[in-house]
Amino acid sequence: MSRTVRFARAGGPEVLQFVDEPVRAPLGGQVRIKVKAIGINRAESMWRTDQYIEPVQLPAGLGYEAAGVVDAVGADVVSFAPGDEVNVIPSFSMNQYFTYGEMIVVPEYAVTRHPKSLSFAEAASVWMMFVTAYGALIEDAKVTGGDYVVVPAASSSVGLAAIQIANYAGATSIAVTRHADKRQKLLDAGAAHVVVTDETDLVEEIMRITAGKGARVAFDPVGGPNFAKLISALSFQGIAYLYGALDERATTLPVLEMIAKMISVKAHNIWLTSGDPVRRQAAVEFVLKGLESGALKPVIDRTFPFDEIVDAHRYLETNGQFGKIVVTV
The missing domain is CATH 3.90.180.10 (Medium-chain alcohol dehydrogenases, catalytic domain)
Incomplete structure (x- = not known):
């Protein structure tokens, strides 16, 4: 039994x-x-x-x-x-x-x-977080050096994976959190920048970090009315991935701003990668290589x-x- x-x-x-x-x-x-x-x-x-x-x-x-x-x-x-x-x-x-x-x-x-x-405990923790982030950031967005990647709910497991993968690809990670007590933890976890939304304006801070250009990618599990701010913080032809609905309120979009900047909004989940044998194998190889090198933890x-x-x-x-x-x- x-x-x-x-x-x-x-x-x-x-x-x-x-x-x-x-x-x-x-x-x-x-x-x-x-x-x-x-x-x-x-x-x-x-x-x-x-x-x-x-x-x-x-x-x-x-x-x-x-x-x-x-x-x-x-x-x-x-x-x-x-x-x-x-x-x-x-x-x-x-x-x-x-x-x-x-x-x-x-x-x-x-x-x-x-x-x-x-360890077994560590291994049980890695595949959902890293493959989900890999699918959006590496497989689809193909982030690289010079890119800025915004990661809301950055202290979640997938958020931390996204920070590591963005760094591994040579991009600059911008972690977003509501709580000031998580700032140092996120910096210690590898975030190049941390925006605490209880203390500062999200859009203004991201524009400051990116010298007014905006970030090319946002990787968001939250949604809700604040999703529009992520659109405002993106660069021309930026991409916003939505992979969760932590905020159960309606997710609103600034349509005219999206048209002006030619923004892409993409729904994302792990099945796009893990449901395809070729993509799944590529993801496994990427994660294993990152784990072996210490870039992914x-x-x-x-x-x-x-x-x-x-x-x-x-x-x-x-x-x-x-x-x-x-x-x-």
């Missing part, structure tokens, strides 16, 4: 329940993993409340990321064998597969070898034991973390 986390109705963290389930054999093209650590993501909180980008089929499991050891493989699996240390990359619907469990079965295409330099805010999965979700929803929340099994 394996303990698995499931929920039978949408709601707060309290709807998560442990269920003892028989360990099932992996089918063709599937890998069974004994889980050591699980990365916790905002997407899973939205999934639990049935406010994610696809409807939940109840009763449901949840979870996109994990690190552990291969326990068994199904027919036609040739890349992995029992005993291999592996990670799970978010690249599937949680209606089909999930990672919140002691023993999980996932598709072979979602499995990659465990980076030897990382996991940032873990706090770990919880598996028994405290409900508390981990409660902590996630306080929005106070700096980096990733990880659950150890």
Whole structure:
């Protein structure tokens, strides 16, 4: 038997329940993993409340990321064998597969070898954050030296990944936060500049930093009415990526300003990269190279034991973390 986390109705963290389930054999093209650590993501909180980008089929499991050891493989699996240390990359619907469990079965295409330099907890934290940021900044925007990249909600795991990836590509990162107490932490995490919106005007400060030109890229998980300020802070033909909806208010756009500056606004999620075999492999190679060189580093805010999965979700929803929340099994 394996303990698995499931929920039978949408709601707060309290709807998560442990269920003892028989360990099932992996089918063709599937890998069974004994889980050591699980990365916790905002997407899973939205999934639990049935406010994610696809409807939940109840009763449901949840979870996109994990690190552990291969326990068994199904027919036609040739890349992995029992005993291999592996990670799970978010690249599937949680209606089909999930990672919140002691023993999980996932598709072979979602499995990659465990980076030897990382602990299981560190490895469970890296793939959602780095591949999401990579897809927008490297794959699509192709940021490089001379570019300025604005990162709102910069203390989130994906925000910190975006800072590191922008720096790795030679661009200049501008972290945005509401709280002055996060300024030094963000500078220590690699941000070239930090804008504290409780203290200064976002647009004016970005224009000062960029000598009046504006930033070429904004990478935003917030949205809402303040999204218009990011548009104002962009350069001519700048790009604004929207990959979340932390602000549940309507997201407004300054249409005439967008037309004047020929701004692009793009919705973004990890599936664009992780859902394509060629793009997924390129992303994995990029992240592994960055981890090996030290340019990319996991940032873990706090770990919880598996028994405290409900508390981990409660902590996630306080929005106070700096980096990733990880659950150890």
